[in-house]
Amino acid sequence: MSKIQERVFSGIQPTGNLHLGNYLGAIKKFVPLQNDYNCIYCVVDLHAITVWQDPAEMAANIREVTAAYLASGIDPKKHIVFNQSQVAEHAELAWIFNCVARMGWLNRMTQFKEKAGKDREKASVGLFSYPTLMASDILTYRATHVPVGEDQKQHLELTRDIAQKFNNDFSDRIKELSLGEPMKVGDETVQGYFPITEPLIGGPAARVMSLRDGSKKMSKSDPSDLSRIVMTDDADAIAKKIRKAKTDADPLPETIEGLEGRPEADNLVGIFAALTDTDQASVLKDYAGAQFGTFKPALADVAVEKIAPIADEMRRLQADPTEIDAVLKDGSDRAREIACETLADVKEIVGFVGARR
Ligand code: TRP
Numbered sequence: 001m002s003k004i005q006e007r008v009f010s011g012i013q014p015t016g017n018l019h020l021g022n023y024l025g026a027i028k029k030f031v032p033l034q035n036d037y038n039c040i041y042c043v044v045d046l047h048a049i050t051v052w053q054d055p056a057e058m059a060a061n062i063r064e065v066t067a068a069y070l071a072s073g074i075d076p077k078k079h080i081v082f083n084q085s086q087v088a089e090h091a092e093l094a095w096i097f098n099c100v101a102r103m104g105w106l107n108r109m110t111q112f113k114e115k116a117g118k119d120r121e122k123a124s125v126g127l128f129s130y131p132t133l134m135a136s137d138i139l140t141y142r143a144t145h146v147p148v149g150e151d152q153k154q155h156l157e158l159t160r161d162i163a164q165k166f167n168n169d170f171s172d173r174i175k176e177l178s179l180g181e182p183m184k185v186g187d188e189t190v191q192g193y194f195p196i197t198e199p200l201i202g203g204p205a206a207r208v209m210s211l212r213d214g215s216k217k218m219s220k221s222d223p224s225d226l227s228r229i230v231m232t233d234d235a236d237a238i239a240k241k242i243r244k245a246k247t248d249a250d251p252l253p254e255t256i257e258g259l260e261g262r263p264e265a266d267n268l269v270g271i272f273a274a275l276t277d278t279d280q281a282s283v284l285k286d287y288a289g290a291q292f293g294t295f296k297p298a299l300a301d302v303a304v305e306k307i308a309p310i311a312d313e314m315r316r317l318q319a320d321p322t323e324i325d326a327v328l329k330d331g332s333d334r335a336r337e338i339a340c341e342t343l344a345d346v347k348e349i350v351g352f353v354g355a356r357r
Helices: 020-033 055-072 089-098 103-107 110-116 125-140 150-169 171-176 235-243 263-275 280-287 292-319 322-350
Strands: 007-012 038-043 080-083 145-147 181-185 188-192 198-200
Touching: 007 020, 007 125, 020 038, 020 055, 020 145, 020 263, 020 292, 038 055, 038 322, 055 080, 055 292, 055 322, 080 322, 089 125, 089 322, 103 125, 103 150, 110 125, 110 150, 125 150, 125 322, 150 171, 150 181, 150 188, 150 198, 171 188, 235 292, 263 280, 263 292, 280 292, 292 322
Parallel strands: 007 038, 007 145, 038 080, 145 198
Antiparallel strands: 181 188
């Protein structure tokens, strides 16, 4: 399989407390892509352990993300759903990419700086090299399109840089082995093995913010439960959290410009739009001039209508993990087949002996 085919890859970390931001910012966007692409959706457990994870909770968290994929409408028979640790090739290719990527590139990653905080000396080496593993996830399948949230844009850029450097460095060799395809780099043409992956970013809820503070991202680690709607909330909990969401005192504006400087209003209108598959402008068309006393109950109704059935199905799946585990096993086997092909090609490109069976 030398020619590059169109393919979608994305991943979610199994770190517990899957919330509305994960759903609207990621999973919900994964679903329609199934109509246009071959899709691979991964539970990235190797990424999760870049910060401490309690092993006693790991299995439940992996099954939670898997359940969310399935309950949201991802078809594991037509596409592939699996957990990263079961396909060893991700870690293998990540090593090779560690030798392609430059220290300077990784030093610029803002997510590392945020997650490592002040005490950078104490961060795991894995947290630092996180982006090369992410590049490996994507390029193990030579994925051409990756749906991600706004916050992953820089990691996608790095993935493109790694693919480009690999293609450039090994161009002669790739050609000699009749792999890959010609690609334009500036006004030169190189024989490239890896695609230059396109991010798919955007939509009304590319960033879902905390319900308690519109300037902070909705997060699994926020100490306040009221700050997020989790995918396992029942109808009462969803309605309560929206009722208690922070707002300002003004009615909703007529246009998107009117949301400027009103982060909480902006967030709630964005959530409404994402849940109902429209955009903020058309939500404002319906609710211009409305007080939050009117808008919040409408939003709560929509959220319950859209989220509660997914939460119910997740609970059903998680009650007996047999089905989930079978999906992950089958998905891993199918993913591994593609991954082995790529790694054999890559080892041959790099010049290792014994790459081809
Ligand atoms: N870093 C991503 C996040 O935290 C998760 C991720 C890991 C990912 N590997 C990926 C996303 C590959 C897209 C493609 O959201």
